[in-house]
Amino acid sequence: MEAKRLLSGKEKKIKRKEVLEKKKAIDEIIKKASSVKDHLVSFPPFCHYERNGLSVCLESGLGDQLAPPVKKYIQNLLKVNMEGPYGPEWQMEEKVKRREMVSPEAHYIFVRQSTNTTSNENLSTKSEETTYPGQTGDRNRLVGFVHYRFIVEEDIPVVYVYELQLETCTQRKGLGKFLMQLIELIARKNHMGAVMLTVQKANVLAMNFYTTKLRYVISNISPSRVDPL
Ligand SMILES: CC(=O)SCCNC(=O)CCNC(=O)[C@H](O)C(C)(C)COP(=O)(O)OP(=O)(O)OC[C@H]1O[C@@H](n2cnc3c(N)ncnc32)[C@H](O)[C@@H]1OP(=O)(O)O
Numbered sequence: 709m710e711a712k713r714l715l716s717g718k719e720k721k722i723k724r725k726e727v728l729e730k731k732k733a734i735d736e737i738i739k740k741a742s743s744v745k746d747h748l749v750s751f752p753p754f755c756h757y758e759r760n761g762l763s764v765c766l767e768s769g770l771g772d773q774l775a776p777p778v779k780k781y782i783q784n785l786l787k788v789n790m791e792g793p794y795g796p797e798w799q800m801e802e803k804v805k806r807r808e809m810v811s812p813e814a815h816y817i818f819v820r821q822s823t824n825t826t827s828n829e830n831l832s833t834k835s836e837e838t839t840y841p842g843q844t845g846d847r848n849r850l851v852g853f854v855h856y857r858f859i860v861e862e863d864i865p866v867v868y869v870y871e872l873q874l875e876t877c878t879q880r881k882g883l884g885k886f887l888m889q890l891i892e893l894i895a896r897k898n899h900m901g902a903v904m905l906t907v908q909k910a911n912v913l914a915m916n917f918y919t920t921k922l923r924y925v926i927s928n929i930s931p932s933r934v935d936p937l
Contacts, residue, residue: 737865741858741898754890760881764821771814793911819852851875864901
C-alpha cells in the first residue's frame with residue numbers, strides 16, 4: 709500500500725527552513741575546506757614517500773597560482789597518459805582539462821623526485837627520457853600530481869579527485885595508493901562525506917586500481933548506471 713499525507717503550510721515552511729539550514733551548513737563546510745591553502749601541513753608523514761625504489765616528496769598548490777612551466781607539465785602529462793583512453797574525444801577533453809587546471813577551486817598535490825637522491829645511472833637516463841617542458845635541469849623534477857576539489861554532490865560535501873596522474877616510471881610502486889590515502893585523510897579532516905572521481909571505462913588499469921585495489925564502488929549517480937554502454 710502506498711500512503712501519503714499532504715503537509716500543511718506551517719509544516720512546509722519548517723521543512724523549507726530545515727533544507728535551507730542544511731544547505732547553508734554544507735556550503736560552510738565546503739568554504740572552510742576550500743580556504744585551506746595547504747592541506748599537507750596537517751599530515752607531515754605524507755610529505756615524503758620512500759618505497760619500492762622510489763623517493764619523492766609532496767607539496768601543495770592551487771589552480772590560480774600555477775607557474776607557467778607547471779601548467780605546461782600538467783598539460784603534457786595529461787596528454788601522455790590520457791590521450792589513449794579518451795581516443796577521439798581527447799581533443800575536446802583536452803580543452804576542458806586546460807580550463808579546469810587553472811580554476812581557483814583546484815587544489816593540487818605535486819609529486820617531486822629529487823634527482824640527486826639516486827646515484828643510479830638508469831634513473832638519470834629515465835629522467836632524460838621523460839623530461840617534460842619547463843623542467844629541464846630541475847633538481848626536484850615533477851613526476852606526477854593530484855588535482856582535487858571540495859564540492860557538493862547529491863547534497864553531500866565531497867572531495868572530488870579530478871586527476872591523479874603519475875609518470876610511467878613512478879607507477880606501480882604504491883604511490884597512487886599512498887596519494888589516495890592522503891586524499892581520504894584530507895576528506896575526513898574536512899568533514900567530507902565521500903571521495904568521488906570519474907574514470908573512463910576504457911582506462912582499464914585505472915578502473916582496476918580504483919575498484920579492485922582501493923575498493924571504490926560505482927556511484928548511484930554514475931552515468932554508467934544510467935547508460936551502461
Ligand atoms: C580520477 C582519475 O584521475 S582517473 C585517471 C587515473 N590516472 C591515469 O590513468 C594515469 C596513468 N596511471 C597512473 O597515473 C597510475 O598508474 C594510477 C594513478 C592509475 C595508479 O597509481 P600507481 O601508483 O601506479 O598504483 P599503485 O602502485 O598504488 O597500485 C597499483 C595497483 O593498481 C593496479 N595497476 C596499476 N597500474 C597497473 C598496470 N600498469 N597494470 C596492471 N595493474 C595496474 C593494480 O591493481 C596494482 O596493484 P599491484 O601492483 O599490487 O598488482
